[in-house]
Amino acid sequence: MHITETGLAATPEALAFALNERRACLSDREWRFRLRGYGYDIRQTTRGRVLTQVTNGRELGLIDG
Numbered sequence: 001m002h003i004t005e006t007g008l009a010a011t012p013e014a015l016a017f018a019l020n021e022r023r024a025c026l027s028d029r030e031w032r033f034r035l036r037g038y039g040y041d042i043r044q045t046t047r048g049r050v051l052t053q054v055t056n057g058r059e060l061g062l063i064d065g
Helices: 010-024 028-037
Strands: 040-045 048-053 059-062
Touching: 010 028, 010 040, 010 048, 010 059, 028 040
Parallel strands: none
Antiparallel strands: 040 048, 048 059
């Protein structure tokens, strides 16, 4: 189980968690669905795909660094 933290120190862990979940999924759609269950979302921006928090829209970092 993953617990969502809001501090800046939680950002690397959230990114690692999201990438780990991606490896366990068969499609991007399944991945996004699973992440939303944990309170995260993937948003497409001009910079690339960004991991965000669902509750406040805070950007946590680029997924496609």
